[in-house]
Amino acid sequence: MSHEWFLSALGGVAIGASAVLLMAALGRIAGISGIAGSLLSGAEKGDRGWRVAFLGGLVGAPLLAWLVRGESGLGPPQVSWPWMAVAGLLVGFGTRLGGGCTSGHGVCGIARLSPRSLLATVVFMAVGAGTVFVIRHVLGGTSS
Amino acid sequence: MSRTLALLAGLLFGTGLILGGMTQPAVVLGFLDPFGAWNPRLLFVMAGAVATTAIGYRLVWRRKAPWLGSSFHLPTARSADGRLVLGAALFGAGWGIAGYCPGPALASVGGGDPSVLVLVGAMALGSWLASRLPARQA
Incomplete structure (x- = not known):
């Protein structure tokens, strides 16, 4: 178990290094919902290339992992596709409305000591845990 | 570069x-x-x-x-408002249902699971819908 914890902390350091690189090179926050969402609406023409490139790297990472060690690291979905659709709508709508997700608020925002991001992170963690509690321990789980 | x-x-x-x-x-x-x-x-x-x-x-x-x-x-916004809290709460609910936040969802699109594509498509729709909301609404 401690091996997993070490890998997890190392993964966190990699995520942080990515955020620092993006800030040092382009002066941008590494917030995934913002980087992707602005491609759907909002980003001007000259502001799209780096977003597409970043997302390309993100999508390419499991392929790289697969080439290096023979497994992508992607785990199977835990719920059936209608639940995935509901979850996706909530995640997309909520992160756009709230101005960030786990990366933009949870990592970059907290690292900037932003009170807004700290509040958002507390709220989405608490509601996330509450949702899991209701689904698993009150309703008895989603059939997947 | x-x-x-x-x-x-x-x-x-x-x-x-x-x-x-x-x-x-x-x-x-x-x-x-x-x-x-x-x-x-x-x-x-x-x-x-x-x-x-x-x-x-x-x-x-x-x-x-x-x-x-x-x-x-x-980011220039300073004060917390209803949008921030409501948005974070809706996001948290979606995160708790499927276990995907935006980064892992997008990173998983190449994995070949069709339900991940459903998730990401719905995520895009949700983000687009939220971007259509009028600018000032608490």
């Missing part, structure tokens, strides 16, 4: 998600289940990421501008 560095940053980010177990929704849902079989891995991911970013940002901000740009683009 900016695209190359952005691609590298994306690769690094995705690799971090994979190492941290965040691309496995079972691990993420396990973290969000402190009253069940709690899996603390995400805590280690967050700690590593926040510490690295906090230190790195401060070093980077000693410069006047990024390597490839005229200024740093930092």
